[in-house]
Amino acid sequence: MESSSxxxxxxxxxxxxxxxxxxxxxxxxxxQGFSATTVDEIAERAGVAKGTVYYNFASKSVLFEExxxxxxxxxxxxxxxxxxxxxxxxxxxxxALDAMVRAGLVFIDxxxxxxxxxxxxxxxxxxxxxxxxxxxxxxxxxxxxxVLRKGVANGEFSAxxxxxxxxxxxxxxxxxxxxxxxxxxPERSLDDVHAALSRLLQGRVSGKG
Numbered sequence: 658m659e660s661s662s663x664x665x666x667x668x669x670x671x672x673x674x675x676x677x678x679x680x681x682x683x684x685x686x687x688x689q690g691f692s693a694t695t696v697d698e699i700a701e702r703a704g705v706a707k708g709t710v711y712y713n714f715a716s717k718s719v720l721f722e723e724x725x726x727x728x729x730x731x732x733x734x735x736x737x738x739x740x741x742x743x744x745x746x747x748x749x750x751x752x753a754l755d756a757m758v759r760a761g762l763v764f765i766d767x768x769x770x771x772x773x774x775x776x777x778x779x780x781x782x783x784x785x786x787x788x789x790x791x792x793x794x795x796x797x798x799x800x801x802x803x804v805l806r807k808g809v810a811n812g813e814f815s816a817x818x819x820x821x822x823x824x825x826x827x828x829x830x831x832x833x834x835x836x837x838x839x840x841x842x843p844e845r846s847l848d849d850v851h852a853a854l855s856r857l858l859q860g861r862v863s864g865k866g
Contacts, residue, residue: 675713677703679724682717687770691721722786725778728771729793735760736800750808755858757801758831759851765835766847776832798824830854 681702685694696717700707714720739760743753765772778790801824808814831854838850 671713674703674705674709675723677705678710678713678720679727682720682724683728683768683771683774686721687773691717718785722789724771725775725786725790726793728768728775729797731768732761732764733793733797733800735764736797740800740804750804750811750813751859753804754801754827755855757804758827758854758858761828761831762835762847762851762854765832765839769836769839772832772836776836798828801827827858830857 678699681699682694685698685702694717696710697707699717699720700710703710710720714723736757739756740753743756748756778784778786779794781787784790798821802820805814805818805820805824809816809818809820834850834854838845
C-alpha cells in the first residue's frame with residue numbers, strides 16, 4: 658500500500674491534472690460549443706494524453722458535469738466565506754449580502770468562460786446533466802437564502818420578503834450584470850460595477866434610499 662505521504666502526493670497530482678482538464682474544457686466549450694468540442698482537443702489543450710482524460714472522467718459529458726460541480730462549488734464557497742467574514746467583523750446582513758455581491762463579481766471576473774457556460778446551460782432542458790445543474794444551482798442560492806433568513810429573524814429585513822425568490826434574484830442580478838459588464842462595458846472597473854450593484858442592493862433590499 659502507498660504511504661500516507663505518497664498517497665497525498667498522488668492525490669495532489671491528480672487534482673492538478675483534473676484542474677488542467679477543467680480549464681481546457683471550459684475554454685474550448687466556450688469557444689466552440691459542447692457538441693463541437695472533442696476529447697482529443699481537450700487533451701491537447703490540457704497538455705495530456707487522451708487516455709488521461711478517460712482515466713479521470715468516464716466521458717466528455719461526465720467531465721462537463723464535474724466541471725459544473727467544481728465551478729459552482731467554488732462560487733458557493735466564495736459567497737459563504739464573504740458572508741462569514743462579514744459576520745466575524747460585526748457587519749449587518751445587508752453588509753453580508755453586499756460582500757457576497759462583490760465576491761460573486763470577483764469570481765466571474767476570474768472565471769468568465771465558466772460563468773458564460775453556466776448561465777447558458779441554465780436555460781437548456783435536454784442535457785444529461787440537467788439534474789446536476791439544478792443541484793449545484795441550489796447550492797449557490799442557498800448560501801444567499803441563509804443570510805436573508807437570518808436577516809428576517811433578527812428584524813433587519815421585512816418578514817414579507819420572499820426569501821427564495823429574492824435570493825434567486827440577487828444571484829441572477831450579479832450573473833447578468835457581470836456578463837453585461839464584461840461583454841459590453843469592459844472599460845468599467847470591478848469597483849465601479851460593485852458600487853452600482855451595491856447602491857441597488859442598499860435601496861431595494863434594505864429599504865434605504
